Amino acid sequence: MTKRRMFLRMITASLLRRRSRMLIALLSIGIGATILAGMVTIYYDVPRQMRAQMRSYGANMLLLPEDGETLDSEKLARVLEQFPEDALVGAAPYRYVRLDMTSRQQSFTTAGTDFEQVLKTSPYFSVEGRYPEATREVLVGKEIAELIGVREGSSMELTWQPAVTAGEGDPAADWVPNAQLAGSAEGFSGGAVTVTATLDGEGKIAEIQVDASTQTPEYGGRTQEDKPFLKQFTGKTLPLTMGEDVDALTGATVTSTAIVDALNHSRAVTAASQPRTVRYEVVGILVTGGEEEGYVFMSNADMRALTGEDKLDVTELSVSADEEQLNAYVEAVANSGEGVTARLVKRVTKSETAVLGKLQALVFLVTVVVLLLTMICVSTTMMAVVSERRREIGLRKALGASDNSIRAEFLGEGLFLGLLGGVMGAALGFVFAQVVSVNVFGSSITFQPLLLPVTVIVSMVIAAVSCLMPIKRAVSIDPALVLKGE
Amino acid sequence: MALLELKNISKIYGELKALDNVSLHVDKGEWVAIMGPSGSGKSTMMNIIGCMDKPTKGEVLLDGVDISKEPSKRLTDIRRDKIGLVFQQFHMVNYLTAVENVMVSQHYHSMPDEEEALEALGRVGLRERARHLPSQLSGGEQQRVCVARALINHPELILADEPTGNLDEANENIVLDLFRQLHREGTTLIVVTHDPEVAEAAQRTIVLEHGRVAREVVNENFVD
Numbered sequence: 001m002t003k004r005r006m007f008l009r010m011i012t013a014s015l016l017r018r019r020s021r022m023l024i025a026l027l028s029i030g031i032g033a034t035i036l037a038g039m040v041t042i043y044y045d046v047p048r049q050m051r052a053q054m055r056s057y058g059a060n061m062l063l064l065p066e067d068g069e070t071l072d073s074e075k076l077a078r079v080l081e082q083f084p085e086d087a088l089v090g091a092a093p094y095r096y097v098r099l100d101m102t103s104r105q106q107s108f109t110t111a112g113t114d115f116e117q118v119l120k121t122s123p124y125f126s127v128e129g130r131y132p133e134a135t136r137e138v139l140v141g142k143e144i145a146e147l148i149g150v151r152e153g154s155s156m157e158l159t160w161q162p163a164v165t166a167g168e169g170d171p172a173a174d175w176v177p178n179a180q181l182a183g184s185a186e187g188f189s190g191g192a193v194t195v196t197a198t199l200d201g202e203g204k205i206a207e208i209q210v211d212a213s214t215q216t217p218e219y220g221g222r223t224q225e226d227k228p229f230l231k232q233f234t235g236k237t238l239p240l241t242m243g244e245d246v247d248a249l250t251g252a253t254v255t256s257t258a259i260v261d262a263l264n265h266s267r268a269v270t271a272a273s274q275p276r277t278v279r280y281e282v283v284g285i286l287v288t289g290g291e292e293e294g295y296v297f298m299s300n301a302d303m304r305a306l307t308g309e310d311k312l313d314v315t316e317l318s319v320s321a322d323e324e325q326l327n328a329y330v331e332a333v334a335n336s337g338e339g340v341t342a343r344l345v346k347r348v349t350k351s352e353t354a355v356l357g358k359l360q361a362l363v364f365l366v367t368v369v370v371l372l373l374t375m376i377c378v379s380t381t382m383m384a385v386v387s388e389r390r391r392e393i394g395l396r397k398a399l400g401a402s403d404n405s406i407r408a409e410f411l412g413e414g415l416f417l418g419l420l421g422g423v424m425g426a427a428l429g430f431v432f433a434q435v436v437s438v439n440v441f442g443s444s445i446t447f448q449p450l451l452l453p454v455t456v457i458v459s460m461v462i463a464a465v466s467c468l469m470p471i472k473r474a475v476s477i478d479p480a481l482v483l484k485g486e
Numbered sequence: 487m488a489l490l491e492l493k494n495i496s497k498i499y500g501e502l503k504a505l506d507n508v509s510l511h512v513d514k515g516e517w518v519a520i521m522g523p524s525g526s527g528k529s530t531m532m533n534i535i536g537c538m539d540k541p542t543k544g545e546v547l548l549d550g551v552d553i554s555k556e557p558s559k560r561l562t563d564i565r566r567d568k569i570g571l572v573f574q575q576f577h578m579v580n581y582l583t584a585v586e587n588v589m590v591s592q593h594y595h596s597m598p599d600e601e602e603a604l605e606a607l608g609r610v611g612l613r614e615r616a617r618h619l620p621s622q623l624s625g626g627e628q629q630r631v632c633v634a635r636a637l638i639n640h641p642e643l644i645l646a647d648e649p650t651g652n653l654d655e656a657n658e659n660i661v662l663d664l665f666r667q668l669h670r671e672g673t674t675l676i677v678v679t680h681d682p683e684v685a686e687a688a689q690r691t692i693v694l695e696h697g698r699v700a701r702e703v704v705n706e707n708f709v710d
Binding site: 002003005006007009010013014017018391392394395396397398399400401402403405478479480482 | 533536538539559562563565566567571573575577579580581582586589590591592593594595597598619635
């Protein structure tokens with residue numbers, strides 16, 4: 001038998017045959033290691049868990065087209081490839097347009113979006129009724145619903161007025177004989193005034209129609225019905241000059257000017273520039289307590305069908321990552337060459353980082369305190385063990401054990417305890433962390449293989465450090481005590 | 487030839503002279519008993535002979551080495567190499583079996599050898615009790631294990647402190663017989679005892695009183 005085997009035999013016998021004493025030391029190391037393993041697991045898992053939780057505060061990143069660029073769904077898909085799948089909680093694209101509800105002479109900002117993603121990026125949205133699922137279903141903000149008196153199950157007709165003045169080139173090129181023209185301009189208090197006109201065989205105005213429903217009915221609103229006023233326009237050639245070709249309707253100067261302006265910028269009417277009206281069913285009322293209550297929401301597909309455009313104004317992203325990673329993603333998006341900028345919602349990212357930092361500091365502190373307590377407990381137990389084994393230690397010294405042998409034996413026992421306690425703690429700690437995770441965060445955690453060696457090594461170090469004082473005491477024992485017949 | 491020689495040693499604790507100018511000469515192979523009442527300096531003398539203490543004054547030559555001049559660390563080495571100890575209270579490691587207790591001594595001395603340890607237990611008639619823990623052995627059996635442990639490393643000197651103090655007569659005789667055997671084999675024995683019968687088994691008895699050698703008795707009835 002080698003010396004090493006004898007050494008192992010002695011320390012294992014000491015631990016295994018003196019169970020009751022060593023059990024206390026083992027238990028304290030085991031509990032310490034359990035807390036350690038559990039806390040380390042939580043420490044590393046908490047950011048992941050909490051980030052997922054904190055994503056309920058809403059989007060923390062916005063994707064916007066750069067100046068002069070546009071964003072569409074294909075481009076968005078390419079940009080989203082910059083984000084790892086597990087980090088991207090949700091990406092809700094938004095297209096905002098102003099739609100008219102002619103029957104109420106109201107217009108609302110309407111957002112086309114992807115409701116499945118909205119659920120992920122804005123989990124705080126609360127809907128009375130349900131989210132739209134089929135086509136031609138809309139979600140109406142509470143504020144609008146109260147204003148126009150719609151509720152779940154109502155229907156509303158919304159009209160999209162293409163911005164007809166937004167054509168390219170000189171409008172005069174469209175003013176050919178027999179042309180169908182349409183134009184719009186800003187009237188009183190910013191409301192759009194739309195004019196459609198038909199030219200005759202000589203390129204003169206044959207007929208005009210004015211839609212001034214956005215104007216004050218008693219003043220500008222009268223322009224669309226006032227026959228003498230409208231009559232002035234027939235037979236005139238574009239462009240028109242106010243005060244020369246036509247006179248303003250009394251009390252409606254601004255609207256009249258807008259009509260002339262609209263005609264002077266009018267373009268040939270094509271299918272794409274025709275106003276479109278669609279009847280939608282209200283399936284839910286959105287309650288958020290925020291500005292979203294002043295919007296109407298419809299699916300992106302409906303929005304595309306209505307406007308005939310695949311265009312996105314902004315995409316709200318909910319990304320599960322720390323601040324540093326978020327900044328890296330912002331950089332990646334900027335470098336993707338898609339003409340898209342990512343912006344962090346600082347209010348959200350900052351508070352997330354602060355909360356996580358504090359939580360991790362707390363977990364760290366608790367772990368350190370528990371480890372200190374473990375050390376004190378193990379040290380006390382080992383001290384008691386040394387006192388209890390004074391005669392045995394004296395005997396060993398009398399039999400020729402050097403101080404180093406005594407040190408090695410106690411350290412060996414300590415390390416062995418640390419090993420057992422560490423393995424025990426790693427296993428129990430994982431269970432502990434799992435229980436905490438499931439109960440507090442409602443999700444399970446994955447076992448980190450590195451946890452086992454780390455816990456075992458830390459436990460062994462703690463056990464070894466705890467043994468220093470007891471070992472000092474053991475070494476100081478006088479071998480002569482065994483001779484005194486105590 | 488002297489194995490152990492104490493030359494005018496004194497051990498002084500403050501005012502108290504535990505040993506006062508004591509000299510002693512023990513030849514190789516000799517069997518000496520040390521007697522004396524409590525407080526006569528027996529324990530102090532044993533500690534010094536057993537390399538666990540140093541005299542305040544005087545020289546202690548063990549196998550030609552002056553152990554009173556050696557540093558404490560060396561004393562451990564000398565004790566391990568030259569001395570086998572037997573105690574009144576037996577002192578076994580209570581969580582190790584009989585054979586393991588013997589092997590502990592081997593472990594500190596050189597190499598544990600289970601076969602040899604079992605042989606030594608055989609010598610004290612306990613081979614079949616080798617796997618028992620101390621709590622499963624009687625007092626006499628424990629002391630025999632301790633004798634086996636003391637002789638396992640073939641020490642020059644066996645130093646026994648009241649080896650039969652806690653034994654009944656039957657076991658006392660077994661232990662004394664073991665000592666006789668060791669003596670015949672040439673081992674030097676120093677036995678500290680209260681018991682005149684045990685002292686009478688030795689060749690010579692030193693009687694200590696008040697830290698001095700009061701008298702020396704040679705056992706004329708010594709049977710070898």
